[in-house]
Amino acid sequence: MDRVVAALDLGSQTIKYLIAEIEDGNASIIGVGSVPSKSINKGVVIDLNKASEAVSEAKKIAETMAYKKTNSVYVSVSGTHVFSLNNKGSVVVSREGREISKDDIRRVEEASRVLLLQANQKVIHSIPRQFIIDGQGGIRNPIGMSGIKLEEEVHIITGSSTVLYNIEKVISMVGLQKEAFVLQALASSISVLRDQEKELGVALVDIGAGTGDLAVYTNGSIAHTSVLPIGGEYITKDIAYALRISLEEAERIKKEYGFAKCDDSTTEGVEIEATQIGTDEKLKVNLDYLSEVITARVDEILQTIKLELIKSGYWGSLHSGVVITGGTAKLKNIAKRANEILELPVRVGFPKGEFSFSDILNAPEYSTSIGLILYALNEDTTHSKKKSIFSSFSWLKDIFE
Numbered sequence: 227m228d229r230v231v232a233a234l235d236l237g238s239q240t241i242k243y244l245i246a247e248i249e250d251g252n253a254s255i256i257g258v259g260s261v262p263s264k265s266i267n268k269g270v271v272i273d274l275n276k277a278s279e280a281v282s283e284a285k286k287i288a289e290t291m292a293y294k295k296t297n298s299v300y301v302s303v304s305g306t307h308v309f310s311l312n313n314k315g316s317v318v319v320s321r322e323g324r325e326i327s328k329d330d331i332r333r334v335e336e337a338s339r340v341l342l343l344q345a346n347q348k349v350i351h352s353i354p355r356q357f358i359i360d361g362q363g364g365i366r367n368p369i370g371m372s373g374i375k376l377e378e379e380v381h382i383i384t385g386s387s388t389v390l391y392n393i394e395k396v397i398s399m400v401g402l403q404k405e406a407f408v409l410q411a412l413a414s415s416i417s418v419l420r421d422q423e424k425e426l427g428v429a430l431v432d433i434g435a436g437t438g439d440l441a442v443y444t445n446g447s448i449a450h451t452s453v454l455p456i457g458g459e460y461i462t463k464d465i466a467y468a469l470r471i472s473l474e475e476a477e478r479i480k481k482e483y484g485f486a487k488c489d490d491s492t493t494e495g496v497e498i499e500a501t502q503i504g505t506d507e508k509l510k511v512n513l514d515y516l517s518e519v520i521t522a523r524v525d526e527i528l529q530t531i532k533l534e535l536i537k538s539g540y541w542g543s544l545h546s547g548v549v550i551t552g553g554t555a556k557l558k559n560i561a562k563r564a565n566e567i568l569e570l571p572v573r574v575g576f577p578k579g580e581f582s583f584s585d586i587l588n589a590p591e592y593s594t595s596i597g598l599i600l601y602a603l604n605e606d607t608t609h610s611k612k613k614s615i616f617s618s619f620s621w622l623k624d625i626f627e
Contacts, residue, residue, distance in 0.1 A: 228247065228248065228249045228250075229247075229248050229606075230245060230246070230247055230248075230292075230294050230296060231245070231246050231248055231253075231296075231298075231300065231405070231599060231602040231603075232244065232245050232246075232285075232288070232296040232298065232299040232300070232402075232405075233245075233246075233299065233300050233301075233302075233595050233596075233598030233599050233602070234281065234284075234299045234300070234301045234302065234397065234402075234598075235302045235410075235413075235594045235595045235598065236263070236266045236269065236277075236281075236301065236302055236304075236393065237263055237266065237434050237435060237436070237553075237591075237594075238263055238266055238267055238268055238269075238434060238435040238436030238437070238457065238459060239262070239263050239434065239435035239436075239458075239459070239553065240260055240261065240262060240263055240435075240553075240591070241260070241261055241262075241263050241264075241266065241280045241281055241284045242258070242259070242260045242284065242591075242592065242594075242595045243257075243258070243259040243260075243281070243284035243285050243287070243288040243299075244257065244258055244259075244288065244595045244596070244598070244599055245257035245258075245288045245289065245291075245292040245294055245296055246599045246602070246603075247294075248602065248603055248606055251603075251606070253599055253600070253602070253603045255587070255596075255599065256291070256292040256293075256294065257287075257288035257289060257290075257291040257292025257294065258287075258288055258291060258586070258587065259283070259284035259285060259286065259287030259288035259289075259291070260284060260287070261280050261283045261284045261287070262280070263280060263435075264276040264277060264279060264280040265277045265280075266280075267436060268304070268305050268306065268436040268437050268455065268457075269303065269304035269305025269306075269307070269308075269389070269410075269436070269437055269453070270305050270307070270389055270392075271389070271392040271393055271395075271396055274392065274395060274396060274399065275399075277396045278396045278399035278400050281396055281397065281400050281402075282399075282400040285400060285402070296402070297401070297402065297403060298402060298403040298404070298405040299397060299402050299403075299404065299405055300405045300406050300408055300598040300599075300601060300602050301393060301397065301404055301405075301406070301407055301408065301598075302407075302408055302409075302410045302413055302594050302595075302598060303350060303385055303390070303393070303407045303408065303409055303410060304409075304410040304411075304434070304436075304437045304439055304453055305385070305386075305389060305437060305453055306437070306453050306454075306455055307385055307386035307389050308350070308383065308384070308385045308409065308451075308452075308453045309347065309383070309384050309385075310381060310382065310383045310384070310450070310451040310452065311341075311381075311382055312355065312379060312380070312381055312382075312449070312450075313338055313339070313340075313341050313379070313380050313381075313382050314338060314377055314378065314379050314380075315334050315335070315336070315337025315338030315339070315340065315377065315378050315380075316334065316337060316375060316376065316377040316378075317330060317333045317334045317337055317375075317376055318374065318375060318376075319373055319374055319375070319376055320333075323372070324372045324373055324374055325370060325371070325372055326359070326368045326369055326370065326371050326372070326373060326376055327369065328369060330368075330376055331368070331369065331376075334357075334376050334377065334378045335354075335378060335380075337378075338352075338377075338378040338379070338380045339352050339380065339382070341382065343384060346386055346387050346388060347384040347385070347386065347387065348384060348385060348386075348387040348390055349382060349383070349384050350383045350384060350385050350390075350407050350408075350409060351381070351382070351383040351408075351409060351412065352380050352381075352382050352383075353380060353381045353382075353383070353412075353447075353448050354378060354379075354380055354447075355378075355379040355380060355381055355447040355448065355449070356378075356379050356445075356447060357376065357377065357378050357379075358376070358377040358378070358379070359371055359373035359375070359376055359377075360373045360374055360375055361375075364445065381447075381448045381449065381450075381451070383409050383412075383451055385407070390407060393407075405602070406601075406605075408597075408598055408601050409439070409441075409451060410432055410434075410437075410439040410453075410594050411430060411432055411439035411440055411441035411451050411453075412441060412448070412451070412597070412601075413593075413594045413595075413597030413598045413600075413601055414430060414432040414439065414441075414551050414552070414575070414593040414594050414597050415430050415441045415443070415448075415597065416597040416600045416601055416604070417577040417578065417593050417594075417596040417597035417600055418430060418549060418551050418575035418576065418577060418578065418593050418597070419443065419549060419575070420578075421446070422546070423443070423546040423549070424443040424444075424446050424447070424546075425445065425446045426545040426546040427442075427443065427444045427445075427540065427543040427544045427545045427546055428442075428443050428544060428545075428546035428547065428548070428549060429441070429442045429443075429531075429535055429540075429544050429547075429548045429549070430442075430443075430548075430549045430551065430575065431531055431548060431549070431550050431551070431552075432551050432552040432593060432594065433456065433457060433458065433527065433550060433551075433552040433553070433554035433555060434457050434458065434552045434553055434554065434591075435457050435458045435459045435553060435554075436457045436459055437453050437454065437455065437456070437457055438453070438454040438455075438456040438457060438527065438530070438531065438552075439451075439453050439454075439552075440452045440453070440454060440531065440534060440535075442535070442538055442540045442543075442544070444540055444543045449538075449540055449543075450538040450539075450540055452534055452538075454530055454531065454534060456526075456527045456530050456531070457527075457554065458480075458553055458554035458557070460523055460527070461480060461484070461520055461523045461524065461554070461557070462476045462477045462480055463476070464519050464520070464522070464523050465479060465480055465484070465516070465519055465520065468515075468519045469500055469509065469511060469516075469519075470502065470503060471500050471501065471502060471503050471509070472501075472503045475500055475501050475503075479498070479500055479511070479516070480520070480557070481556075483498050483513060483516060484516065484517070484520050484557055484558065485517055485520065485557065485558035485559045486517070486520060486521050486524045486557060486558070486559040486560050486562070486563035487517050487518070487521040487559070487563070488559050488562040488563050488566060496512070496513040496514070497510050497511060497512055497513065498510075498511050498513055498516070499511070520557070521563065524557070524560065524563055525563070525567060527554075528563065528564050528567040528568060529567065531548075531568070532567065532568050535548075535568075544570055546571070547568075547570040547571030547572055547573070548564065548568055548570050548571070548572045548573075549572075549573055549574075549575040550564060550572060550573075550574055550575060550590075551574065551575035551576070551590040551593040552590055552591060552593065552594075553590065553591040555574045555575065555590035556574075556589070556590055556591070560574070561573060561574050574590060575590060575593060576588055576589070576590060576593070577589075577592055577593050577596040577597070
């Protein structure tokens with residue numbers, strides 16, 4: 227059935243609202259709204275009224291462009307309140323002849339999702355990783371196979387019920403219902419990662435303004451997720467403190483001139499101008515000094531990522547390396563610097579598909595938003611003939627002409 231879906235990416239710096247039409251297994255984005263974030267800090271709502279105003283504004287812009295109204299929305303979730311773990315359930319195959327049935331699948335799925343949650347934690351996702359029949363793993367679809375003991379491994383992601391309730395409150399204040407919460411790293415993975423990368427082993431890091439969202443894939447399935455307290459706003463603040471300029475001016479300079487140092491970068495003697503805080507006076511800034519300030523923080527962010535990857539236990543399985551996406555991925559030379567620090571192949575991840583992107587949407591900061599639309603599309607096609615969600619994602623037109 228044809229339907230209109232909406233995606234809401236609650237970032238610390240910007241709130242993005244996308245509207246898409248899903249028709250015959252294809253999704254066409256028809257509306258985009260992006261506004262400065264108000265009172266969303268590191269995935270957490272800190273002011274209900276200001277947050278709802280920002281969401282309402284982004285929604286209005288997208289609906290005006292799309293000529294469509296939206297009533298429900300897929301919402302990204304991030305923040306250090308998010309936890310994840312791998313869990314396993316097992317059942318004895320009940321059918322005569324030991325042939326695995328849909329009922330066995332249902333029972334093992336229920337068993338794999340049983341875990342003791344902290345009082346304030348709520349399950350966001352329970353993602354199947356693999357089935358195991360009598361000790362033989364790596365099975366994707368066990369129906370019809372024969373066995374005695376059926377096990378299922380799942381990756382379970384939980385979040386603070388208080389944080390999730392407040393997000394739901396914000397969207398209800400603008401007349402929306404929550405279609406689903408989707409972990410930011412999972413949404414970005416859908417739009418950025420290739421199937422071959424997931425098979426070989428890859429880590430996706432979505433570095434926004436306030437958080438770094440990490441997802442590790444091995445053997446084609448998700449193995450580890452976490453949210454790190456790192457982001458581009460720390461780079462901006464370092465520039466502001468070092469040069470004694472406003473945060474707005476520091477953000478501008480970061481975007482226009484900022485870069486991470488790498489072995490082949492040379493900027494000796496090059497100067498730029500910045501406006502001093504509280505005055506219109508211009509300040510001469512040495513570009514080499516600016517890059518030193520930026521690189522010190524970038525290295526700290528990358529070391530935090532490296533430590534988390536080592537702690538996850540999958541450091542040795544990342545044969546496809548690391549993919550960096552999110553707004554901070556636009557910082558010049560970040561992939562080169564990451565390659566030096568992480569000692570792994572690194573690329574910048576852009577939302578992908580077999581179509582022509584608008585110049586605006588073909589950017590790392592839209593990885594989560596487009597991933598949410600693809601998540602909705604995938605939900606729509608789950609029960610139909612399996613095919614790549616990327617090959618069926620198309621554009622009716624360049625909406626920014």
